[in-house]
Amino acid sequence: MEKLIYLITGNVTTRRSLVTHMEIEELIAPLEGHELRSCHCSMNEMMMIRPPGVTPLEDLAKLIKQVKTGK
């Protein structure tokens, strides 16, 4: 996660403090491309929209299959 802290110089003619502490932190990036695909409401949307960092279901299934079968 990236955290950005900026020091911003305010306008001295206002009542604001001279230096303002501003925090803007991107927690989750926008969804793009294939992540925006829709599925039918009777299916698990997880198959189509995956949180970042979560192993896609099919990859997870293959991984477990490999571990179990040794293939």
Add this chain to the structure above:
Amino acid sequence: MVLSKYNVFLPLKNGGYIVYNTFSGATFRLDEEAVNALRQYSDGRTIPETSLAKLSRGHVIVGEDTDETAVFRVEHNKAKFASSVLQITILTTYQCNLACSYCYQGKGDVLRGVMSPSTVNKTLLFLKNEVQRRHCGEFSVILYGGEPMLNFEACLKILDVSRDLAKQENARCHESVITNGTLLTSENVAELYKRDIENVQITLDGPRDEHDHKRKYKSGTGTYSDIFKSLTLLNDLGIGIVLRMNIDKNTSVEGVSNLLDDLKKINLENYNTYFSALRCLTGACSDYAGMCLQDTELNILPALWNLCMEKGVNVSCRPNVLRVHCSSQTDSSYAVDPSGDIYKCWEFIGDVRHRVGRISDDGEMVDIKGSYYSWLSRDPTFFESCRKCQWLPSCGGGCVSKAYVKHKSYDFPHCGDIRYTMKYRLKAYLKQMFPNLPMNEHEESSR
């Protein structure tokens, strides 16, 4: 630049806000100074360029001349008419071996057709024609019913031909089965495994007593034990399992907790789950309507998501970011019934008023009905309530079928469960992803 109308602000306990943009799904944490700077941006406050770029990419700020409704409309139409992913749902049979209390099949086999070998062939020809015509790099085949395993021969043929087609066209093929789970055996599960089936979706209706009361054989016997045996078979081979958990007015957190404990006892390790409210969309199941939760009555969901997280169950609660409400609203999605008739939505299959065409012997969609064009021309940006709604990019204008049930026309919005549960989903998702975030559970800002 101005703040997007699709921003949702959630105040944090120690000051500052979470800003979630429903159009992009991007989420930022901003302190009060940053929010003020953004609100006054057009007055000339300085915001660092790198932050501006991220906020702009996340659609949190947009150009002053940007018509966000127009942006959504363009993206909506691209998703609707320019998708490179084909999705075809094939009902290998209308028949079912169960008589669930909320399903039309429980009312005495209202629909009974089985897909014949010749219809399987023309359906597969239709699939091939569509994949080639659209130059699909990816397509998905979903086997559905009735109970698709009652016509297992057709299932295997469809899976085999689809896989061969994917190789031939150098495309990626996703194959899945939606089954009640009562007919799975070591033999037929091995056949699915050999074909590298991507996942199997099975429904549970709650803990044992509740499930057996609703999801039962025609003899009246419950199916809980048999489904658990099937889950074990799938689990042993590492086949992906999706558990749909139906909820209604009987659902309790304690009951679902018992169900999750039962799943743990059989060492189920490779599954995802989601909760879905039971709906009565056909006349045959209307006598169950009194037990269904309305869209505005889904307050139990956050507790169920939290329960899953506490028990380490993989549950998805990330808020939707949708350009169309569901795949049925794209021109690249079809549902084919056992006779070869084509529908847009699974919910209406068998109701000929909603049939949009049929498959000819040479695998083309013919006899195209007016309903096809009515369905596909629905555009939520034409609805005033959708244009004004900050959640439009999360729901895509709602379910067409539910809009039809209520208004007898596709051309209406439907404010459904997505609209009413989205802020709960957002909070649950943030809790899942950032457990230490000081969320204010009871407050939402409308700024």
